[in-house]
């Protein structure tokens with residue numbers, strides 16, 4: 001039996017991927033993040049997400065414990081959360097492109 005790792009969380013977008021597809025996804029996700037970020041108004045631009053140090057993707061044959069795995073995913077999740085921007089009206093957090101959509105329906109209360 002191989003390592004039964006259920007999923008890996010992308011540290012950029014916070015979505016779940018298989019341990020094989022994350023390696024393909026991460027560089028693509030970072031590229032997309034960079035072009036999305038460059039398209040934002042300067043005050044909404046974010047710092048480039050940093051790959052969490054806890055990240056320990058198993059290479060083939062390498063064993064990783066469940067707790068190490070969970071710590072890795074938790075670090076990635078936190079990093080992805082830090083990418084979210086709060087709505088100035090209601091305080092809920094969104095990805096910048098989602099926030100633009102949300103702002104059309106969320107108006108300041110008077």
Ligand SMILES: [Zn+2]
Nearest residue numbers: 010012013029
């Ligand atoms: Zn991603």
Ligand SMILES: [Zn+2]
Nearest residue numbers: 087089090106
């Ligand atoms: Zn709102």
